[in-house]
Amino acid sequence: MLTSLLEHGFDIRHLTVPRSVAPLHCMAVSAGYEQRRNEVYSWDGMKRGTAPFLVIQHTTRGEGRLDYAGVQYRLTPGNTMLVTMPHAHRYYLERGGHWEYFWLLLNGREALRLAREILDTSGPVLSLADTQIDRLAATTLDVLTATDPTPGQVSVLGYGAMAALHDGAFGTRTPEETTLPAAMERVVAFIDNNLSSTLQVGRLANIAEMSRGHFVRRFTASLGQSPSEFVLARRLERAERLLLATEMGVGEIAGLAGFSNANYFAKVFRRKRGAAPLEYRATRFEAG
The missing domain is CATH 2.60.120.280 (Regulatory protein AraC)
Incomplete structure (x- = not known):
């Protein structure tokens, strides 16, 4: 044709x-x-x-x-x-x-x-x-x-x-076979490269070139978590790595992982991991 x-x-x-x-x-x-x-x-x-x-x-x-x-x-x-x-x-x-x-x-x-x-x-x-x-x-x-x-x-x-x-x-791909949409890949890469910065949902929506509401729905459907939940999970993962791989103090780790201060970081970490940051570090070293 x-x-x-x-x-x-x-x-x-x-x-x-x-x-x-x-x-x-x-x-x-x-x-x-x-x-x-x-x-x-x-x-x-x-x-x-x-x-x-x-x-x-x-x-x-x-x-x-x-x-x-x-x-x-x-x-x-x-x-x-x-x-x-x-x-x-x-x-x-x-x-x-x-x-x-x-x-x-x-x-x-x-x-x-x-x-x-x-x-x-x-x-x-x-x-x-x-x-x-x-x-x-x-x-x-x-x-x-x-x-x-x-x-x-x-x-x-x-x-x-x-x-x-x-x-x-x-094509004929099923949802299980489909990789992340390009817009979501851009956002995830931006999050991972800027964890120590302020990551407001509106800013992430702009990177995805979507309205705020549409972005939140699309991100949650693609990643299985809301944007704020995903960012927090990534920050905690970075904090865990820094606790176990370095001798940095809690305040320095909090800043590098994007938490506003050491007290807030310690509170969130204890709630999500069941132990204060330094307790978590000591426990893992003992286990090792």
Whole structure:
């Protein structure tokens, strides 16, 4: 189907369908097959209105660029970009460059929910299998050529596009086989590298690029603990290692493990480990 879309040629279409009595929540709104060559082309994800929607854009030739929350990506042939609006990102053509791509624009809360799941797992740039690219191309061509589409048909097209991305991101993996979502891996790495700092939930949510409430739900589902519980567990693990591997005092260990003071550290440690820090150290040395 990718070949059929390329043969169809460059085209853009915005769909207009009557409002449904029973609203649908995954809708293909528009699609296109375009090329940009040596021109100004730049989309800012924070300057496209306040109504939420998403863009799927697959590169066929040339190269584009994506700045996604401060991370730089090269969009080369075979790469599929997924971004939601509004969001802190920009995708653009470098000066003197050439970029050819096809794209789909979708809206609806179910489309956005699926997009968030995919972004959390795979990030904004996916490498799909040829069959999945063909499915996206087929959906794009259907949007470009549909005659008087109904709301139901437009929803089918939207789900078709999201299903192709879903299969590319998750495949046939079961939840037990799935590694941590990329957003959660970033947060865990940040926690481990900054245990001695203040780790407020709002700051962690920003690193995951999620709202506070959504982040807490996603983190708890992925790690089996709330963010605050996870941070405390990591701090206690570091404190244990320092108690057993060094001769540091309780105050120094408290600071390195991120506790506000030695008294608070000793209180929490006793509650969680059943002994005061120095008692714990002495007991383990005796056992050894």
